[in-house]
Structure formats: C-alpha cells, structure tokens
Amino acid sequence: MSVTKKRSDCPVSCSLDVWGDKWSLLIIRDLMTAKACTYGDFLKAPEGIATNILAARLQALEENKIIKKLPHPDSKAKVLYKLTQKGIDLLPVMVEVNLWAEKYFSIPEDRKALLKEVKKDKAGFIKAMMKELES
Amino acid sequence: MSVTKKRSDCPVSCSLDVWGDKWSLLIIRDLMTAKACTYGDFLKAPEGIATNILAARLQALEENKIIKKLPHPDSKAKVLYKLTQKGIDLLPVMVEVNLWAEKYFSIPEDRKALLKEVKKDKAGFIKAMMKELES
DNA sequence: TATTTACACTTGCAAAATGCAAGTAAAGTT
DNA sequence: AACTTTACTTGCATTTTGCAAGTGTAAATA
Structure with a gap:
C-alpha cells in the first residue's frame, strides 16, 4: 500500500493558489459583489457550478478562513456566506x-x-x- | 452518443481563470522573476510540475497569448519562453x-x-x- | 395539523484531468 | 560514432469533476 502524493498539496510560492480554482474564485467574486450569499445564490451564478463542487469549495474556503458561515437572519433553514477579513483583503x-x-x-x-x-x-x-x- | 460538456470551457466573468490553474501560475511566476526560461527551467521549480502537465500548460498559455516561444540564442535544441505584453500586464x-x-x-x-x-x-x-x- | 416546498447539502457513477515513469527525436558534445 | 542534453510524447493508474438523483431539516401552504 503506497502513499499517494498529491501535487496540489504543494502551494506555488506566490500563494495565488491558496484560494483555489475557478469555482472558488466564482464564490469570492459573488461575495465581493453581493456581500453575502446563500448556497442557492452561488448555484444560480451563470457559470453553473455543480452542487457537489460548490459544497467542496465552500468547505475548503472556510477551512482556509477566506469565507465564513453565518446564520441567516430570516430563517434557520438558510445559511449566509460572507468573506472574512482575509477574504476581503x-x-x-x-x-x-x-x-x-x-x-x-x-x-x-x-x-x-x-x-x-x-x-x-x-x-x-x-x-x-x-x-x-x-x- | 451524447456531447460531453466541459465546465472549464465557461470562464468566470472576472477572467482570472484565463491564465488557468496553479501550474500555469507557476510558469508565469517563473517568467516574471527570471524574464526568460527554458522547458527544463520550469521542470526544476521546487513545486515539481509533471512534464506532461508542463507541456499542456505551456501550450495553453501560448494559445492564450500570455507567453511566447522564442529560439534560444545559444542552441537550436533549446527554446526560450517569455511573457507577451498580455502576460507582462x-x-x-x-x-x-x-x-x-x-x-x-x-x-x-x-x-x-x-x-x-x-x-x-x-x-x-x-x-x-x-x-x-x-x- | 398534514403536506408540500425550500434549502443545504450528500451520494453514486461515468468521464475527464492529473501524476508518474518510460520513451522518442533532434541537436550538441566528446 | 557514441553519448548526452533538451523538449517534449505516450501509456496507464489514480484522482477529480460533472451530472443526476437522493436526504434531512425548516418553513410555507392547504
């Protein structure tokens, strides 16, 4: 049983890659223009992100502290995503x-x-x- | 026989994605710091790009006119890669x-x-x- | 109160992209 | 003439992606 190496684990030293691929970028873009988005908002973006990919990217961005999850003021069923200071920067x-x-x-x-x-x-x-x- | 759609064909409107993924980025970074690189120079980067991926990214970046291929002054066996104006920008x-x-x-x-x-x-x-x- | 509906995801699977190792062809060196 | 360097290409296993369908909880509606 060999250990599989993942190239993607090694960041390019300019660190642009920490925020990930085009789908992560779409999330950041949407959050910069709309300030706060729900899961459904991201899905509605014209580029058409797949729902499993969206979930994965949101998790990664949250783990990297670029976005944060907040309870939606209107409903417990909704979640609000926002940029952290790191994301705003x-x-x-x-x-x-x-x-x-x-x-x-x-x-x-x-x-x-x-x-x-x-x-x-x-x-x-x-x-x-x-x-x-x-x- | 169905047509397979590729999500990646649809650019995110902020256009950050036109220069591609982390490996493309590595190429651009190297060209910004070294001004001109050979194929081998890119391979030597500490991040360790696979040769087939490097070839693919160089081709894509050239097609997008972000980099250009030039004959190496020292040898016909070598190729020099440089940024275009679009890349420099x-x-x-x-x-x-x-x-x-x-x-x-x-x-x-x-x-x-x-x-x-x-x-x-x-x-x-x-x-x-x-x-x-x-x- | 019962039953849809909205929302935020998860799961399964086929297709595509990636990573690794090995190979090729042309040019340069000894 | 044999060997090396350089810029790739190829084959194949592994990983990631994309699509469609499903799940669970909260809210809205009948």
Whole structure:
C-alpha cells in the first residue's frame, strides 16, 4: 500500500493558489459583489457550478478562513456566506484582475462602469469597498 | 452518443481563470522573476510540475497569448519562453497577490525584500519591472 | 395539523484531468 | 560514432469533476 502524493498539496510560492480554482474564485467574486450569499445564490451564478463542487469549495474556503458561515437572519433553514477579513483583503487582487480583463477581453457593462470609478481613484475605491464588505 | 460538456470551457466573468490553474501560475511566476526560461527551467521549480502537465500548460498559455516561444540564442535544441505584453500586464495582479500572501503566510526572504521595494513606491516598482520584462 | 416546498447539502457513477515513469527525436558534445 | 542534453510524447493508474438523483431539516401552504 503506497502513499499517494498529491501535487496540489504543494502551494506555488506566490500563494495565488491558496484560494483555489475557478469555482472558488466564482464564490469570492459573488461575495465581493453581493456581500453575502446563500448556497442557492452561488448555484444560480451563470457559470453553473455543480452542487457537489460548490459544497467542496465552500468547505475548503472556510477551512482556509477566506469565507465564513453565518446564520441567516430570516430563517434557520438558510445559511449566509460572507468573506472574512482575509477574504476581503483579496479585493486589490480582484481589482487588478478586472483591470487586466478589461484590457484583453470584453466584460459586462456594469463591471465596466465600476472600473471607471476605480480608474478615477483606485485607493479610494478599494478603501470604500472594503469598508462596505466589512460591515 | 451524447456531447460531453466541459465546465472549464465557461470562464468566470472576472477572467482570472484565463491564465488557468496553479501550474500555469507557476510558469508565469517563473517568467516574471527570471524574464526568460527554458522547458527544463520550469521542470526544476521546487513545486515539481509533471512534464506532461508542463507541456499542456505551456501550450495553453501560448494559445492564450500570455507567453511566447522564442529560439534560444545559444542552441537550436533549446527554446526560450517569455511573457507577451498580455502576460507582462499581469504584473500588477501578481504584486497584489504577493502583498496579500505576505500578510497571511510566511514567504521566502528574497520575496520579502522585493515587497519592501514595492511598498516604498508601488507604481514606480511596477513600471520599472514591466520595462525590464519587455526588453 | 398534514403536506408540500425550500434549502443545504450528500451520494453514486461515468468521464475527464492529473501524476508518474518510460520513451522518442533532434541537436550538441566528446 | 557514441553519448548526452533538451523538449517534449505516450501509456496507464489514480484522482477529480460533472451530472443526476437522493436526504434531512425548516418553513410555507392547504
């Protein structure tokens, strides 16, 4: 019985990989735009994440303390997911990613409008957005 | 005979995923620190990428025009990989990632030293670094 | 009160991606 | 001419993913 090594256990030293793959990214993106989401909200994302993958990613992100689970104020049956401070601190990364994406891809209009704000005052935008996410 | 759909074909709209997974990221990281690498250089990275995966990622990154293949000045047997302008433009993202990583993880000393420079003058650092990569 | 419905998941299984070891072909070295 | 270096490719076992269906609890509805 040999021990199976997993390459994925070894992080790339720039640490971008700690937040994982595209599906984890989708979760973080949704949480940055909506501030708080339920399990169902993530499932509704246009990219179409599979429910088992969503569950796995939410668990991993929680274990890495990038997101946190909170009781929903409206109902005991619901769960609210939010970014932790560690997750919120990824905002500058996301902003740069979007600026890059705007340059090389076509992006939705609402995102373009936001980026217009960013370009006026990047530091100010990030500070304000972070404050919003923290509340 | 049903058509198999691949989830991975659908990009997350923030477009962080266009540069792919952790192995693609390793390639980009190496190219940002070393400016130009051979196939063997990537294989030597401490994270230990498998050769077939490396080949696949190099091809994908080239198809996405993030890296380019150049003839090696020393030998016809060698190939030089470099970042394209599109790849170089990912530098601000990488800088933010590293700033985040420094806050929440332990990172190598040489990287810490670089980040000290970054914190003194982020815009200046990025501009200078980009210029270096373009040459 | 009984019974659907909503919500947050879990499970089983086929298909795809990954990791490892070994192999190949062209170029460079001795 | 034989050996090595370099950039890959190939085969196969293991792991991960995607899809569909199912489970359990709380809330809404009849």
